[in-house]
Amino acid sequence: MSRLSTSTDDEAATPLGSRPVRRPSVVLGVGGGIAAYKACELLRRLTESGHDVTVVPTEAALAFVGAPTWAALSGRPVATDVWTDVHEVPHVRIGQHADLVVVAPATADLLARAAHGLADDLLTNTLLTARCPVVLAPAMHTEMWEHAATRANVATLxxxxxxxxEPAEGRLTGADTGKGRLPEPAALFEVCADVLARGVAPTLDLAGRHVVVSAGGTREPLDPVRYLGNRSSGRQGYALARAAAARGAEVTVVAANVDLPDPAGATVVRVGTTAELHDRVVAAAARADAVVMAAAPADFRPSEVSDDKIKKAGDGSAPTITLVQNDDILREISTHRARPGSVVVGFAAETGDATGSVLDLARAKLARKGCDLLVVNDVSGGAVFGSPDNEAVVLGADGAVVEVPHGTKTALAHVIWDEVVRRLDRQFDP
Incomplete structure (x- = not known):
């Protein structure tokens, strides 16, 4: 999946006579912030998934996590300056031979030095010599992240x-709370895997774009303990969010009852019911270049919600529940676009019936909803829901048909964004 390392000392053991297998080479830079301890977990995930990892901490980072820890977890020596093993020219070699450089945490100071091309330690030298993808995961107090100097440095990079x-929101050092928290290691690992999978120079073709992704399944309450819901896990929506962030987008996720780690680089808005999903998506769509409705909103809700738990009747009879129809979110944001030129993507989970095949029903839905793209899943037998894999057909209102074979939900996500970018580009290059 990942690009292979060019370094000669990264060959994995192989049977005699076979070609040596080279494992992807990753440089993990660590800045001098309290979040440095989280990089230990990121390092573990990288090494256990088959990557050769060289840790390059700053001198300040070693005040938080010592060199023996990095050496033990990576199985490699650790240095911070350009003078250690100088005969091997580490300040050039490490960056040249890397398939990916990821810095977590990247402090405000480190962002400033990287933006201005300074090279006063081994990590900043590595950043200058690297010709592979570079991922920086900032972590700092909110005031530092929002400062004009930091914003300018980020824009330059x-x-x-x-x-x-984008940093996460949450508890910072001490009692402070706000934006500036390092995303969780599991989420950062997914970003690294995504970037490696896309090759030497992934295009940040969504940079400067704001995209909205809905994910999960809504729940319509019947009483304080029961609800009407569906089997959507939110995995595809979260894969779309991660993929968009890896392509440089500003990402807002409207998540309905999703029990997954927040995607790194995304702002997550949590909702429960279809009405809440409607309000949050419509509000976010007002400034979005693209909206992907990957959530599974309930079509109906109970007309009345009991304040008390509904009890069993002594005579064995069941209560009668009257349903009313929920707002059609996809149709609303497709036909009443707050931002001209935006692209709207819907999903159709179909099984086919006596009136037509899966694609017949999907084409009718595409025309009825008015969206630009419709991602069609055949969910016969419960396929797709909760699975790490997916397959689909992407239908375009312009007549395009893109078949996506069985594969990861991340792979499907990138196909969808490819189609979105193609349509966004048409707005400026008709």
Whole structure:
């Protein structure tokens, strides 16, 4: 899946006579922030998934996590300056031979030095010599992240093709709370895997774009303990969010009852019911270049919700529940676009019936909803829901048909974004 390392010392053991297998070479830079301890978990995930990892901490980072820890977890020596093993020219070699450089945490100071091309330690030298994808995961207090100098440095780095992951919101050092928290290691690992899978120079073709992704399944309450829901896990929506972030987008996820780690680089808005999903998606769509409705909103809700738990009747009879129809979110944001030129993507989970095949029903839905793209899943027998894999057909209102074979949900996500980008580009290059 990942690009292979060019370094000669990264060959894995192979049977005699076979070609040596080279494992992807990753440089993990660690800045001097309290979040440095989280990089230990990221390192573990990288090494256990078959990557050769060289840790390059700053001198300040070693005040938080010592060199013996990095050496033990990576199985490689650790240095911070350009003078250690100088005969091997580490300040050039490490960056030249890397398939990916990821820095987590990237402090405000480190972002500033990287943006201005300074090379006063081994990590900043590595950033200058690297010709592979570079991912920076900032972590700092909210005031530092929002400062004009930091924002300018981030903009400079992004303009050079560096993927700067948006920090998460939450508890910071001490009692402070706000934006500036390092995303969780599991989420950062997914970003790294995605970037490696896409090759030497992934295009940040969604940079400067704001995209909205809905994910999960809504729940319509019957009483304080029961609800009407569906089997959507949110995995495809979260894969879309991760893929968009890896392509440089500003990502807002409207998540309905999703029990997954927040995608790194995305702002997550949590909702429960279809009405809540409607309000949040419509609000976010007002400034979005693209909206992908990957959530599974309930078509109906109970007309009345009991304040008390509904009890069994002594005579064995069941209560009668009257349903009313929910708003059609996809049709609304497709036919009443707050932002001209935006692209709207819907999903259709179909099984086919006596009136037509899966694709027949999907084409009718595409015309009825008015969206630009419709991702069609055949869910016969419960396929797709909760699975890490997916397969689909992407239908375009312009007549395009893209068949996506069985594969990961991340692979499908990138096909969808490819189609979105193609349509966004048409707005400026008809």
């Amino acid at each position: 992004r303009s050079r093709g560096v993927l700067v992951v």
